Each structure stands twice: as C-alpha cells, then as structure tokens.
Amino acid sequence: MGKVGSKNLSTSLLHCTLWKSDPSPACRAVMMGLDAMNISVSEVDINMDQAEHRTPDLIALNPQQTLPILKDRELILCDSHAINTYIASRYCEDEKFLPSDPAGRAIVDQLLHYDGGILYPHYRACAYPILYESCRFVMPQQIKDVEYAYYELETMLKGRPWFSGSHMTLGDIAIMATVSTLNVLVPVDKDKYPVLLSWMYRMSKEPFYTTGNLKGLNEFTKRIG
Ligand SMILES: N[C@@H](CCC(=O)N[C@@H](CS)C(=O)NCC(=O)O)C(=O)O
Missing domain, CATH: 3.40.30.10 (Glutaredoxin)
Structure with a gap:
C-alpha cells in the first residue's frame, strides 16, 4: 500500500x-x-x-x-x-526519521535492536524489583551493568551528533526514551559520560520530548519515589 x-x-x-x-x-x-x-x-x-x-x-x-x-x-x-x-x-512521507535506503535503514534497525536487546532489559532489571517487589534501591550488579551501557553509548556517540550519524532518527528516539528513564535509576555522571549527557540535553530540547516524554517521565520518577 x-x-x-x-x-x-x-x-x-x-x-x-x-x-x-x-x-x-x-x-x-x-x-x-x-x-x-x-x-x-x-x-x-x-x-x-x-x-x-x-x-x-x-x-x-x-x-x-x-x-x-x-x-x-x-x-x-x-x-x-x-x-x-x-x-x-x-x-510518513518524510524519510528523515527512518531512511528508506538500505544502509540508512540498517543503522536505524541496529540502534532499535540495541535498545530492545540491551538497554531495555537493563531498565527492567533495575526498575521492576522497585515497581513490583517492594525493593527500595537498584541492586549493585544492575548499577554496574547500566554504567557499562552508558560507557558503550558514550563511545558510540564519539564524533557524531546523533546515534544515527548526522541526523536524528527513530533510533535516537528509542534510546532517549530508555536512557532518560535509566537516568532516574542510575544517574548519568557528567564527568564520566559528557558526550552522552550533551546528546541527552540536545534531545531534551526537541519539541517532541516535551510533548511525548516529559509528563510520563515525571510520573515514573514519582512512582519510583
Ligand atoms: N519490547 C517491548 C517492551 C514492552 C514492555 O516491556 N513494556 C512494559 C512497560 S515499559 C510493560 O508493559 N510491562 C508489563 C508490566 O509491567 O507488567 C517494546 O519495546 O514495546
């Protein structure tokens, strides 16, 4: 169609x-x-x-x-x-968030798989014991795993403004949803991950961040207590 x-x-x-x-x-x-x-x-x-x-x-x-x-x-x-x-x-006619050329599309897919396969399980491992099992803090092993993911993200971003390269795509958006939530559980250290933090800052200035992420992120933060 x-x-x-x-x-x-x-x-x-x-x-x-x-x-x-x-x-x-x-x-x-x-x-x-x-x-x-x-x-x-x-x-x-x-x-x-x-x-x-x-x-x-x-x-x-x-x-x-x-x-x-x-x-x-x-x-x-x-x-x-x-x-x-x-x-x-x-x-969406505009291909900027999901390029149709095979190489550009593969880069976005790679980021989406990274989010779904690596980052999101870290989110679950940190948040679910707090949300569902009356745990009051993030376990030390989960903190270590998230810190390693932040290190990977910092390295992935070196020399490029967006995870996808020169343009922001759905890959950046998926990662931002997860990382902004992980940041509530395991704060991103500005000295260790300056490039990641500066990307997060730029993402947070996008209008869709305010309309699509902020309210729910605040609700999540309150829920985590
Ligand atoms: N891979 C799925 C993950 C979906 C998922 O795990 N969603 C969570 C909320 S963020 C959920 O519904 N969890 C069930 C629960 O908390 O009972 C996606 O990216 O949509």
Missing part, C-alpha cells in the same frame, strides 16, 4: 488505536515518535498499577501483556520499535 503524505501538515490516523501508559518508556518512545513525525492516533490510557493491561480484552490483543499496543485495522503490533518503524514507513 502507498504512503499517506505527512510533510509539514499533521496527519490524523483516527483508525489507528494506541494503548499506552505514560510512565512506560516503551510507550513514550512511540509517543515521541508520533509527535516527531507529526502524526496523531486514537489513544487509550491504561493504568498498569491497576493491571488494566492484563484484562482479557488486552491479553487477546497482546498475549505478552505489555504496552504499547497499536491496532491499525486488522494489524496488531506489540513492540514500540515495530510500531514506530511501521508508522514511519506506512504513513
């Missing part, structure tokens, strides 16, 4: 529904992605503290019992990275 142009005009996809919870970093990655691409969908807020993501209706949509979930007519997607790349390739 062809793309629906978005260009500078905002595109409203009312036939698409996003089930999300603002404190969730994976949901915030999608909310930032949508705002960056100037695309809106129908949104349903789910209270995960009240296990609303585990109702029979949502389990039928996503047996993994996680958020976000996107439904576009018959298509159901349950992963923030897949949702953002689907929306970009299906509905």
